[in-house]
Structure formats: structure tokens, C-alpha cells
Amino acid sequence: MPAKKRQPLVILYTGNGKGKTTAALGLLLRAWGRGMKVCMLSFIKETTANFGEERAARRLDIELIPLGGGFTWLSKDLEQDKALARQCWDLCKEKIASGAYDVVVLDEITYPITYGWLDVDEVIVTLRDRPPNLHIVITGRDAHKKLIDFADLVTEMREVKHPFTSGIKAQPGVDF
């Protein structure tokens, strides 16, 4: 489609309910269906993850990049966590600046911001100065107020009822 019709958006899915990363995946599918180039960088996901979305992404030739490992078990060494977060963020910046994508998802980036490993102002500057026509999707709980203010679209996924609290385990193909 002609670029003039494009209005690049920053979309934020936050809140404590389920569906944030899932909605980002749906958006990737929709964009991919239109021949757009898409990429998801996941801050929390283990690099060995082989969930439904990884399996799908390989078949679709969509880049899902797990940055995770270190974030799921905190090292209790703030400097080490910060260094790892910075490495991950550097890769995000590289992907954003590359101009190679129509949609980039920063999955669960809210957590390293909340923990003080990433500077929210630096993230916003990167989003603001991104290549034209690049949509950005951000997911994660407790989004920083500055991110909410900066985003064009914000949905709070609010937990009304969660099956895990009824003792139902996470379901393959549904939860991961």
C-alpha cells in the first residue's frame, strides 16, 4: 500500500489479564497476511522456548527473538541484570533502526523498565525517532506512565477470571 496512507502507531497492551502477547501475535499474523515484514523481541522468554508461536513463526518465516533467560531468575546482581537488559535493548534498537520491518513487537519490555534496568526516556526517544511507517507494539504489565502517554493506542487487559486460580494448568496451543 502507498506509504502516504500509513500512519505508524505505537500500540501498548498492558494490564494484569491474559491476552497481551497473544494480541501482539494476532497483530503479527494480520500484518504478515498483508505481506508486511514483522519481528517480535521477547524480553522474558527463554532462548530455548519452542512454544506454539515459535513453531508457527518458523513455518511463516517470522522472526521471534527470545531475549529472555536472565530475566526469569533474577541474578540479584543489579549491575549484571542491567548489563544483560542493555544487550537485549541494543538488539531492539538495531532492529528498530534497521528499516527492515513494518511491525516490531517489544514483548514484555515493561518489566526491565519497571525493574530499573532500562531507562524509559531512552526507550521513548528510540520509539519517537524510529523509521517512518514502522508500527511498534509493546506488551507487559504495569506499563510506565510515560509509555502510556506516548503510545497512540493503549488497551488494558484486565483479569476478570483466570483459570490458573481454579487449579487449571497452562494449556499448550492456548497459553504457550
Added chain:
Amino acid sequence: MPAKKRQPLVILYTGNGKGKTTAALGLLLRAWGRGMKVCMLSFIKETTANFGEERAARRLDIELIPLGGGFTWLSKDLEQDKALARQCWDLCKEKIASGAYDVVVLDEITYPITYGWLDVDEVIVTLRDRPPNLHIVITGRDAHKKLIDFADLVTEMREVKHPFTSGIKAQPGVDF
């Protein structure tokens, strides 16, 4: 995966925010990635729709069935609307009962229920008596209380900020 590990869920994405159908699409992608058989029936979508999700679905051999047309412009003839809703619902029941799927999405089915075209109790009986191991995803605003009570997982997508209210148009690949 062995059936014993499966706990079939009824998942409800409701609320006035964006991301409900998008999350359902993400869940389909995830399930498809695991080789599960999936299907989405959309109550509001025009039968001529050729959005990003339709284009993707064709390439993935996923069934997305638009039931829509008649619902977007009300006929002002309640009996006619009811008859059309019933036809659509009959197809949903057929798909659910077929045993051919692991995940069936009833996209925006809350609207015909709200409008009084479909009986919520009949919908719930169909969900309750569905084949074992079938996950159901329901989307749409203003979900009936009985649906909320019946579902295993309920997320309210709450609108915090919507780009359309800032005069930004719906974006291909993002919104449709």
C-alpha cells in the same frame, strides 16, 4: 499431545478496548503452530472481507468464516435478523459438534446475544455439551453475565487510549 493433559477451556475476551479479535487470532496462530485444527466464525464480518487475517488464513489453511453482512446494517426487521442469526449459529453448532477442531473461535458472538437474536442459554448448553478437548474462544463487547460466569478465562480489554479518537484512521495490517 496426549488428551489427558488437555483441559479444554472457554476463553472470553470482552470489553470496549481493542485487541479482542486480535488476541483470538494470536491464539489461533499459537495453536496452529502446534498442529492443532482451528477455526474462527465471525458474526460481524462481511463475507467479502479480505483483511490481513483472511489473507494469512488462506496461506495457513486456517478456516476463517465470515458470517456477517446482515449484522452490520440492521434490517429493522427483528424476525429477519433472528432468522439470519439462527442460520449463523447453526453453522457454529455444526462446527463445534463436528469434532474436527481443537479450537473454535466465536468472534463477536456477544452482539447477536445482546440484540436478542440468540439465546444465551442455548449458547451455553452448546458450549457445555461440546466435544471433549475442544477449546472455545469468544470475543465481543458487553458479554452477557451468564457467559462470564460460564467461561474459564475472562479478560476485559479496557480502552485506555484509542487512536481513532485522535483522528487516526484504521491501519491495514494492524486493525484489519
